[in-house]
Amino acid sequence: MNLELEIKLSTDFPAIYLSGEGLEGHGHNATHFHFECGDGWFALLYEFSSKIQKMIDEKKITKFAAQQVKEKYAELRYYASYEFKECEREGKEEEEAAIDKEFRSYLTIAEEASGKTCETCGLPGVLRTDSGWYSTACDVHWKPRATK
Numbered sequence: 327m328n329l330e331l332e333i334k335l336s337t338d339f340p341a342i343y344l345s346g347e348g349l350e351g352h353g354h355n356a357t358h359f360h361f362e363c364g365d366g367w368f369a370l371l372y373e374f375s376s377k378i379q380k381m382i383d384e385k386k387i388t389k390f391a392a393q394q395v396k397e398k399y400a401e402l403r404y405y406a407s408y409e410f411k412e413c414e415r416e417g418k419e420e421e422e423a424a425i426d427k428e429f430r431s432y433l434t435i436a437e438e439a440s441g442k443t444c445e446t447c448g449l450p451g452v453l454r455t456d457s458g459w460y461s462t463a464c465d466v467h468w469k470p471r472a473t474k
């Protein structure tokens with residue numbers, strides 16, 4: 327993703343993208359997170375990040391840290407760590423399960439959106455394959471491997 331968009335996501339959601347430790351290995355640094363996917367997925371990542379920020383604001387989860395965000399087989403892969411808020415002892419498991427479910431539902435929406443969104447431009451796209459090469463692309467941005 328281009329630097330301007332990476333900085334925009336990182337500075338709008340520092341609790342998600344600038345909170346982790348030991349992230350240098352994936353190309354992150356103190357000013358921005360490195361998103362290993364195309365610019366076309368910026369909007370879906372922004373929407374997902376907004377929902378996670380809300381969960382952090384509501385103190386449902388703490389110590390959230392995105393670890394790696396990348397494209398694999400033409401779909402979004404999002405790796406992150408977080409801890410649950412301190413739940414009351416009684417009903418703790420159910421409360422944690424509900425929080426986990428909420429997080430996973432947002433992630434599923436983002437992953438499904440990535441499978442329908444051109445990774446280059448953000449317009450509607452479809453999953454395409456060619457000789458083991460996978461890409462979610464619109465008609466304009468689909469480049470079969472043979473022509474690359």
Ligand SMILES: [Zn+2]
Binds near residue numbers: 448449
């Ligand atoms: Zn496109």
